[in-house]
Amino acid sequence: TDDIDIGATEKILQALDAERRSAQDGQASVPVLPLVRSLAFAIQYREMSSGAFTWLTDFIGYGIALEDAELLNPNANNNPAGYDALQLQSQAFDNLHKTMTEDYFSLVEFGLGPNVVAMPAPEGNESAWFADIPVMEYLIDYLSEQSGTPWVVIPATRNQLFFVNTAATAEEWGALLDALEPTIEYHNGIYPLPHSIIDGQWVEQPIDTETEWGRRLHTLQLQARTISYNAQAEVLSATENNIASYKALSITTVDGAEHDMSFALVPEAWITTSVPRTDLLFFESGNSGTMVPWQGVVDRLPHLIEQQPDVHPPRYTVKRPTLQEMELLQLLGL
Structure with missing residues (x-):
C-alpha cells in the first residue's frame, strides 16, 4: 500500500464543508453519498427533476444514494423529511x-507500480469522489507536482x-487496459477513459492512437460510447422517429493502416x-450514399x-441536403 500524505487538502475541505453545511444547519444527518454512474444507468431517470442527476461530463453524472445505492428523486415522497435536492447533495458530500482519515488521503497501488493508484x-x-471536482483537482495537481508529469x-x-501517470510505460498501460476493457459490460461500470480537469470541469483526454495501448484505449472509447448512445437512442426512439444510432467501423487508408x-x-x-457526435456521417442517396x-460537413x-x-451525450439535428449540397458532400466523401 502506498499512502500519499496530502495534509493541505484539509484546508480546502474545511472551506467546502463550511459552505455545504450552511444549507442543512439544524437537521439530523442522513446516510447518503454521491453515486457516480454512466449515462446508460442514468438514462432511466431522464424524466426526473434536474436535481436528481447532475452531469459531470457528456457521459458521466451523479445522483444521491442511500445505503441501498438507489438514486433519490427529489420529488419523491420517500425522501428524508425536510430535505430538498440541494440539502441532500450537501449532506452527501459532507x-x-x-x-x-482526518489529515490525509490514502491512495493505494493497484499492483501495477506507483504510476497507477486508486x-x-x-x-x-x-x-463517488469523481463528483467532488475541487478535491479531485487538488489530488491531480499534487500527483503531477510530485512526479513532474501530468496525471489523469x-x-x-x-x-x-x-x-494514472501519463508517463506510465506501455507495459503498465497494457496491464491497466486488461483490467479496464471488461468493465464496460459490468452493471456497476461507469466510463473507463482518462479525464483531466480544465477550468473546473472534467474533460475527456484526447487519445494518441500512434501506440498499441492508445489504439486499445480508442477502441474502448468507441465501445463505451456505443453503449451510452444506443441506450439514449432506445429511449428517444420511443417518442421520436428520426433517431440515428452510433455505429463503429474499421477503415483502411491508402497507406494500408486500419482506423x-x-x-x-x-x-x-x-x-x-437526430445524430450522435461521430467521426463520420453517411448520407444516403438512392441505393448508395457517401461517407x-x-x-x-461542419466546415463546408x-x-x-x-x-x-x-x-x-450531445446530439445534433442534421438537415436533408439538397441535390447541390449532396454533390458537394460527394466531393468531400472518403
Whole structure:
C-alpha cells in the first residue's frame, strides 16, 4: 500500500464543508453519498427533476444514494423529511468527506507500480469522489507536482477510481487496459477513459492512437460510447422517429493502416435526422450514399448541422441536403 500524505487538502475541505453545511444547519444527518454512474444507468431517470442527476461530463453524472445505492428523486415522497435536492447533495458530500482519515488521503497501488493508484474509500463506492471536482483537482495537481508529469483520472466502475501517470510505460498501460476493457459490460461500470480537469470541469483526454495501448484505449472509447448512445437512442426512439444510432467501423487508408471510427446514418427519406457526435456521417442517396468526415460537413456546410440543447451525450439535428449540397458532400466523401 502506498499512502500519499496530502495534509493541505484539509484546508480546502474545511472551506467546502463550511459552505455545504450552511444549507442543512439544524437537521439530523442522513446516510447518503454521491453515486457516480454512466449515462446508460442514468438514462432511466431522464424524466426526473434536474436535481436528481447532475452531469459531470457528456457521459458521466451523479445522483444521491442511500445505503441501498438507489438514486433519490427529489420529488419523491420517500425522501428524508425536510430535505430538498440541494440539502441532500450537501449532506452527501459532507458524508463523503467523513469517509477519509482526518489529515490525509490514502491512495493505494493497484499492483501495477506507483504510476497507477486508486482511491480506497468509501468501500464499494470509491468513484463517488469523481463528483467532488475541487478535491479531485487538488489530488491531480499534487500527483503531477510530485512526479513532474501530468496525471489523469479514470472512473472505471462504482468501486474503481484510478489515478494514472501519463508517463506510465506501455507495459503498465497494457496491464491497466486488461483490467479496464471488461468493465464496460459490468452493471456497476461507469466510463473507463482518462479525464483531466480544465477550468473546473472534467474533460475527456484526447487519445494518441500512434501506440498499441492508445489504439486499445480508442477502441474502448468507441465501445463505451456505443453503449451510452444506443441506450439514449432506445429511449428517444420511443417518442421520436428520426433517431440515428452510433455505429463503429474499421477503415483502411491508402497507406494500408486500419482506423476504427464512428459513424451515423442520415437517411435520404428523413427531412431531419437526430445524430450522435461521430467521426463520420453517411448520407444516403438512392441505393448508395457517401461517407463524409464530420468536420468536413461542419466546415463546408455548417447550416446542415445544429446541436440540440441540453442533451447528454450531445446530439445534433442534421438537415436533408439538397441535390447541390449532396454533390458537394460527394466531393468531400472518403
